[in-house]
Structures are given as C-alpha cells and as structure tokens.
Amino acid sequence: MTDSHSPLDLPGEEHDEYHPDDEYHPDDEHHPDDEYERAPRPSGHRRAKKKKGRFGCLFVFVVVIALVVGGLYYGVSWVSDRLAGGGEPEDFDGVASVAECATGAGDVQITVPAGYSAGQIGQLLADEGVVASSGAFTTALASSSVRDGERSMCTGMSGAQAAELMTNADYIGGAGGITITAGRTAPQTFELLSGATGIPVADFEAAAEDPAIGLPAEANGNIEGYLFPDSYNFGPEPTAVDILTQMVARWQEVATEVGLVDDAVPGYTQFELLTLASIIEKEVLLPEERPAVAEVIYDRLEDQCAGVPEGLLQMDSTVNFIKGETDTPFTTDEDRASPSPYNTYRFAGLPPGPIATPGRTAMEGAVNPSDEGYCFFVAAGDGSNSSVFAATLEEHNANVRRAQQN
Structure with missing residues (x-):
C-alpha cells in the first residue's frame, strides 16, 4: 500500500505496503x-459520469425484479428442502472418494457460471443428481465461496462432499485441470503450467513469442498481463502454443466483457x-x-x-x-x-x-x-x-x- 507521501516517512526507512505472496521473475x-x-x-x-436515462432506469428495475424473483425461488427451494426432511435438508450418504470424483471418476461435468449464488449452484447440483437437495449443499457450504468454472463430480455425493469439491481449487477444471490465480507474472505462470503439464518452461517461453497465440499488436510481443487467471482444462497432450493461445483468448473475452x-x-x-x-x-x-x-x-x-x-x-x-x-x-x-x-x-x-x-x-x-x-x-x-x-x-x-x- 503506497504511503510514501507522508511526512512520517523518514529517509532510509522501508515502505510498508500489502502485496500477495507471489515471486516475480521478470524477463x-x-x-x-x-x-x-x-x-x-x-x-x-x-472520467465522465454515466447518465441514466428512462430506459436505463427501467432496465435496472427489471433486473432488480428478476433478482428478487430468483432469490425467492431459490429461498423457497431451500426452505422446502428442510421441511421435506423434518427440519434438515434431504442428503445422500455420499461417495467413497471426493478426490476420485474430481479427478476422473466423476460421471457428471458441472459448469458453474460466473455470478451464480450458492443457492443457484445447489439447485444446479440437485438437478443433475449430484446432491439430494439444494439445502444439503448450501448448509455444508456455509460462508465459503465457490469460484466459477468446470468440475468433474459424481452423482450421489453428500452435501459436505460437494461443498468440499466445489471450494478446493485443486479440483477446478476436472481431470487435468489447473487454476491460475491473479497477480502472477508470466514467468511464474510458465512454472505452474510446466508443473501441471510436464511441458518444459522453455517451450512456454518460446510459445510466448509465437504470433499464433494471438497477442494484440499493442503488446509488442510481451505476454506479461495477458495470461488470464482462471480455471482451465487443456485436454490431452496440449502444446505450449495451444495453452497460451487459450489463455490469451480468455483474456480477450474477459476484457470485452468488462469493457x-x-x-x-x-x-x-x-x-x-x-x-x-x-x-x-x-x-x-x-x-x-x-x-x-x-x-x-x-x-x-x-x-x-x-x-x-x-x-x-x-x-x-x-x-x-x-x-x-x-x-x-x-x-x-x-x-x-x-x-x-x-x-x-x-x-x-x-x-x-x-x-x-x-x-x-x-x-x-x-x-x-x-x-x-x-x-x-x-x-x-x-x-x-x-x-x-x-x-x-x-x-x-x-x-x-x-x-x-x-
């Protein structure tokens, strides 16, 4: 956190600020x-302030009504789950291994869309037979958060097992999946990708200079900043070019979405x-x-x-x-x-x-x-x-x- 403009800073004194615990390896x-x-x-x-016209206000009103209705639907679903089970939501006994479900043995592929609430995710899992009820999942999830992305899951999981799989970053992406967190440099990302795929770091360094990966012209060939942090499943035997192309394309997609x-x-x-x-x-x-x-x-x-x-x-x-x-x-x-x-x-x-x-x-x-x-x-x-x-x-x-x- 930049606090370098205060008279309290003395010559030679270190500046204290927060940074995530990543290592930089700049090229x-x-x-x-x-x-x-x-x-x-x-x-x-x-920056000019955006003006809301009548259409914009109407749009906001419609969105709010939709959110309220959606919230009521999932809230009623959660309550009915509890009432049906005598006060506790209906739940399955569970499967033998959460890890096996997440890394290949799962018979259901679940994609969690961005922005889904816990209730919506629980209903999605219930609809697919992964959990017995939305309430079983949301109760086990408590205050933990779920990142969007793809998971390999099993039918018949207990709510606690589904919550564990949904909140463990190692399971995001299904078999062969990897999650890249924000704030990493390109060299750090190459190291992670190499560890997950077995592809040498040198191959990623070479691929970063390949025009085929789709960097914008403005980047001038420097991939730093363009390897979007997300959950990925690169499939069987991808090349370094395949992987970086997918990550750059994902960056472009999100950049467009957020404007x-x-x-x-x-x-x-x-x-x-x-x-x-x-x-x-x-x-x-x-x-x-x-x-x-x-x-x-x-x-x-x-x-x-x-x-x-x-x-x-x-x-x-x-x-x-x-x-x-x-x-x-x-x-x-x-x-x-x-x-x-x-x-x-x-x-x-x-x-x-x-x-x-x-x-x-x-x-x-x-x-x-x-x-x-x-x-x-x-x-x-x-x-x-x-x-x-x-x-x-x-x-x-x-x-x-x-x-x-x-």
Whole structure:
C-alpha cells in the first residue's frame, strides 16, 4: 500500500505496503535499465459520469425484479428442502472418494457460471443428481465461496462432499485441470503450467513469442498481463502454443466483457488500462477497494494530488517488479533509486507495460474508478487486509498514524 507521501516517512526507512505472496521473475529483455523518459498524463482526461436515462432506469428495475424473483425461488427451494426432511435438508450418504470424483471418476461435468449464488449452484447440483437437495449443499457450504468454472463430480455425493469439491481449487477444471490465480507474472505462470503439464518452461517461453497465440499488436510481443487467471482444462497432450493461445483468448473475452477497451476511460488505450489494472491487482487484496486504487492512480497521473510530485505514481508494486520480488511488502531508498523505467518513484506516468496478470475485478476497477477525490491510501494495519483512503495529505498522515498504532 503506497504511503510514501507522508511526512512520517523518514529517509532510509522501508515502505510498508500489502502485496500477495507471489515471486516475480521478470524477463530482463523487457526491463531495460536505460534512461527512459515519460511525459506525465496531461489533465483534462477525467472520467465522465454515466447518465441514466428512462430506459436505463427501467432496465435496472427489471433486473432488480428478476433478482428478487430468483432469490425467492431459490429461498423457497431451500426452505422446502428442510421441511421435506423434518427440519434438515434431504442428503445422500455420499461417495467413497471426493478426490476420485474430481479427478476422473466423476460421471457428471458441472459448469458453474460466473455470478451464480450458492443457492443457484445447489439447485444446479440437485438437478443433475449430484446432491439430494439444494439445502444439503448450501448448509455444508456455509460462508465459503465457490469460484466459477468446470468440475468433474459424481452423482450421489453428500452435501459436505460437494461443498468440499466445489471450494478446493485443486479440483477446478476436472481431470487435468489447473487454476491460475491473479497477480502472477508470466514467468511464474510458465512454472505452474510446466508443473501441471510436464511441458518444459522453455517451450512456454518460446510459445510466448509465437504470433499464433494471438497477442494484440499493442503488446509488442510481451505476454506479461495477458495470461488470464482462471480455471482451465487443456485436454490431452496440449502444446505450449495451444495453452497460451487459450489463455490469451480468455483474456480477450474477459476484457470485452468488462469493457477494458480503448478509451473506456477517455484518453487511455486498452494497453494502458491493462497496465493500470495490473498495478491495482498488486496494490490491494480486497476487490471492493480496487475502484478506489484506480482513482488514486488516475488522479496522480493527471496531477490532481497536492503533495505528490507531478505525474509520479510512487507505487511500490512496480519497484518490486523490478526487484523480482513480491514476498516482501517493503522497498528501500536504494530500490526506489533504480534507473528502470518501471520505477514509478523516478519516472512519471504509467510503467512501460503490465507488472502482473490482473484478474477480472482489477480490470473492472480500472475502467470504473471511484469518484471520491482519493489521492492516497495505506494499509489499515489491523490484520484485515483492508486499506484506508484519503483525498488530502493531512488526512493520509492521520491514517498512517492510526495504522502505526494498530
């Protein structure tokens, strides 16, 4: 969490910020240490607020009614499950092995669409005979969340077994499946893909330079940021080109869905928005905070922040990218003196390209920034992984003091 603009920062003191525990292995070819000059983003590119017309209001009303009706349907289904079983939902005795169901022995392939609620997933499983009732699944699931994606499952599973399979990332994708989490660099992703498929890392490095994988021209052959984090099943005997092609295509699909396109934010290209989203991904953990981080970045790029040098993002995540480290939340004075063009403490504007692969919520945040006047943020320091945002340096300094006391 960037808190580098506070008078409380002393020379030589490390900067404390949150980063996921991934390791960076940046490709030196894309990280020159030559002098690199970037003009700051000129002001006047503020995000226009969207206006809702009568049609838009009607559409929202219809959607709300649909959600209410859908919620009532699944709620009634859950209640009826309980009533039918004398207070407890009907449940199967279960199968011998959850792992076997998830890795090949399953007789049902379940695809969980994005955005499905626990009740909807439970009903889907009940309809396919995987569980005896929606309530058996939702009761066992409790407060755990389920990621969308494909699963291999068995009919006749208990609610607890289905919940275990649905929440274990190792089972997503079915037999031969793999889940790539957001915030990883391309080299880290190659290592994971190699471990899952047995294909040498060198093959993925070569495939990344193959035009057949479908990188946008704006990427200039640099795959960083385009290997979309998701659950995949690459099928039998895929090649490195097959795998990277599928991941880049998935990135393009999601970018289109969330509106990450040229001028989605006036004056910014799709590549710039992707770069911005990658910084958002690495700066905060909580999805709901990503629009606020986006606003901080835009306001700094457009020189809207008193107390911040013109156009400097001063994001420690970009410095850690240079270092090849993300297992530490700190940067030092020496780190921040790096001549790399990825050093946003030294060079104004966005870095030359993405610093990791952003997930959907980071991409959504990049194109839907908040509008609160935020210029600063710092880790709350209370163990919640949350951040505290401020519009002024004075407010930020107060937030820093509170964080230090936690």
